[in-house]
Amino acid sequence: MYLDLEEIKYLLAESVEALPGWNSHQKLSPPYREKYDLEFIKRTNPKSASVMILLYQNQSGDIEFPVIMRVSYEGAHSHQFSLPGGQFEEQDISFDETAIRETVEELGVEYENIEIIRQLSEIYIPPSNFLVYPYIGIYTGEPNFTPEEREVQYIVPLDLEAFLNAEHEVFEREFSGQVVEIPGYNIGDEEYLWGATAMILEEFKDYLKIVLNL
Numbered sequence: 456m457y458l459d460l461e462e463i464k465y466l467l468a469e470s471v472e473a474l475p476g477w478n479s480h481q482k483l484s485p486p487y488r489e490k491y492d493l494e495f496i497k498r499t500n501p502k503s504a505s506v507m508i509l510l511y512q513n514q515s516g517d518i519e520f521p522v523i524m525r526v527s528y529e530g531a532h533s534h535q536f537s538l539p540g541g542q543f544e545e546q547d548i549s550f551d552e553t554a555i556r557e558t559v560e561e562l563g564v565e566y567e568n569i570e571i572i573r574q575l576s577e578i579y580i581p582p583s584n585f586l587v588y589p590y591i592g593i594y595t596g597e598p599n600f601t602p603e604e605r606e607v608q609y610i611v612p613l614d615l616e617a618f619l620n621a622e623h624e625v626f627e628r629e630f631s632g633q634v635v636e637i638p639g640y641n642i643g644d645e646e647y648l649w650g651a652t653a654m655i656l657e658e659f660k661d662y663l664k665i666v667l668n669l
Contacts, residue, residue: 456669458616460512464593466666467573475665476576479658483623485637485650491579501579501586505554506540506652508659509562509569510615511594518615521600522648523561524608536611536648538589538655550574550588558592562610563601568594575658580651589655611642619660619669623653 477490510520522536541557543550551571559566575589600610623638626647639649640656648656663669 456616456619458518458667460510460518460593463510463518463663463667464570464572467591467663470573470662470666472662472665474576475658475661479661480576480578480654483638483649483653483657486635488581491581496579496586499579499584501584503543503550503553503588504541504585505543505550505557505588505590506538506655507554507558507569508538508575508589508591508656509558509564509594509598510591511596511598513597513612519612520615521562521598521610521612522642522652523602523606523610526604526606526608535650535652536642536646537652540587540589541606542585551590554588554590554592561603561607562598563603564594564598568596568598570595575655575662578651578655587651587655589659591659613642618656619664623657 508520510518513519521539523539525535525537539558539561540554543553547553547556555566555569555571558564558569570593571590572593573591575591577586577588579586602610621640624641625636625638627634628637637649639647639653641647
């Protein structure tokens with residue numbers, strides 16, 4: 456399979472195909488997670504956040520996108536892999552602006568090199584009561600990542616072609632003394648992408664396969 460970044464950019468921007476939404480999300484949904492309807496979400500008065508799937512071409516010509524390992528802190532998403540992103544703030548004019556601002560802050564990349572090309576389905580995260588708006592962006596040139604050390608422990612670039620061909624696995628994780636089987640992606644050394652991040656990326660994978668006719 457040969458993936459061309461300009462072709463991906465064009466097809467994603469021009470596609471009129473419906474987003475898979477829950478049909479994709481449910482495949483990577485932890486077993487204890489419900490499907491939340493919009494009326495329920497509204498009643499929780501959720502906070503808003505945005506995340507970014509940032510595609511770029513490396514020196515070898517391969518297309519990659521970064522995920523970050525969050526630092527340990529007192530919170531629901533401590534020491535987990537996630538996409539770059541964060542909470543909507545008053546100075547942000549839109550949710551896509553939040554995604555760009557947070558990506559620049561956390562990855563240390565150049566603002567002017569990022570172009571948003573598509574929004575994916577929003578997803579509700581019950582433990583932290585966030586409604587998250589995911590975006591697909593293209594980065595011009597190869598980014599030189601500099602992790603924001605207060606929030607990001609390290610950055611892992613993932614190969615897009617390998618991700619499109621990857622199968623998710625089921626691994627075990629302990630919550631409150633109980634061992635739960637959770638679907639996720641093993642990205643090396645038994646480190647897993649799971650939860651909302653995996654659900655977002657599953658829709659990204661399914662949608663990209665639709666527009667690329669794979």
